[in-house]
Amino acid sequence: MADIITVIVNGEPRELRVPPEMPLVWALREELGLTGTKLSCGIGLCGACTVHVSGKAVRSCVTPIGEVSGPVTTIEGLSSPGGLHPVQKAWIENAVAQCGFCQSGFIMAAAALVDETPGAQHAELLQQMTNICRCSTFSRVRLAMLTAAGHGVKSHD
The missing domain is CATH 3.10.20.30 (Beta-grasp domain)
Known part of the structure; x- marks a missing residue:
């Protein structure tokens, strides 16, 4: 009903x-x-x-x-009138997407982690990300999350 x-x-x-x-x-x-x-x-x-x-x-x-x-x-x-969320910017900077199907879920999960745990250490952020990608862009996802979290990590390309 x-x-x-x-x-x-x-x-x-x-x-x-x-x-x-x-x-x-x-x-x-x-x-x-x-x-x-x-x-x-x-x-x-x-x-x-x-x-x-x-x-x-x-x-x-x-x-x-x-x-x-x-x-x-x-x-x-997710973005605001002021622009893209830091995770969205980092996703672009680190060329994360391949097929893109899982990307919105990854971005939303990463944004929540970065917003909820400012100053979190590398291992903590990476351990908490439980999304799965069939294209195996995990190394770029990690870079983007760490970039957005302010760890000074830059794109590998």
């Missing part, structure tokens, strides 16, 4: 008539047309579906829309 659920997405209140058990990823993609959030594994392992809820990285494929209690930020809403 569909309920009317109000959620703030990328700073805008949105009203959805959906079942509360609908995964957040489907509400974002199918109901709101925000297709930057991807669905890959569907069981919360790969991280392609990562978005922020109240500033925390969550796997939207296993998060029911009815359980979302704070504002949601997707890749479409």
